[in-house]
Amino acid sequence: METTQTGASHPSQQEWAEQLRSNGRRVTKQRLAVLDAVDAMPHATADDTVRRVRQVLPNISVQSIYVVLADLTAIGMVSKFEPPGSPARYETRTGDNHHHAYCINCGMIADVACAVGHSPCLTPSEDHGMKLLSAEVVYRGICAQCQQDMANSSAVQ
Template sequence: MTSTAASAAATDKWSAELRAHGRRVTKQRLAVLEAVDSAPHAGADDVAAAVRATLPDISLQSVYVVLADLTDTGLLRRIEPPHSPARYETRVDDNHHHAICTGCGRIEDVDCAVGHAPCLTPSDTHGMTIQIADVLYQGLCADCAANAGAENAAKTS
């Protein structure tokens, strides 16, 4: 599939999703959805930079408004890593989790470890019907671990 055909297919997909969620199809919404879809776990500033490639006059505030609206409608998922700005992704149809590198901040999806959503059984539900478990794994990615090992080896030499 050519990049033009792929872009048209993505636009058709997101247009249908917007309509299914009761939203008008606008160039701003489409640009934000396509930016987040092409760079999962992007922050609002990164989304705005990508959107400005096609809509140079869009304001950061407009991008924030669209991100909030698309998150409220369920087309985007907002994740909030510790000590980091919110990130957005289009993978909303499952109960997956995230692994975050504490060195470089890279975020990777982690599929549900065991069983069906919500993946974890709480010791006490406090009378709630639990629908989602949100687990955040933190550690060092392979690159940061290798760099840390090299730095430690250099210090001890």
């Protein structure tokens, strides 16, 4: 699965540590390893994250990584989204209410900037008295490479 992320910055271990402390969390090697793994692989699944973290911490349990992912998501250092028919994905790009384009053929995921430049990016017909903070949008389609592959396979037949 290919993934694209725009405007990505890669915080240092010190920046991660400061963010953890400011969110009332202890700085642990497990949290730092998960943050580094998710940052290195935007739109990674939990299983992708486990494989990457175990390169640094071979004895960490799968459960520990899931707990860290859930906690980092809860405090907003990691965001989680669930493409249709795919496991949940994680990324360190947070706070900008961006969206995602998802290829239904190969699973490629690309970041898409907020539709109107500010949250919640959509104007619903009814807000039910809520102050809306964000909107999650997944654009489903077929990526350029898959379109090309389909066109080539049709031309061969």
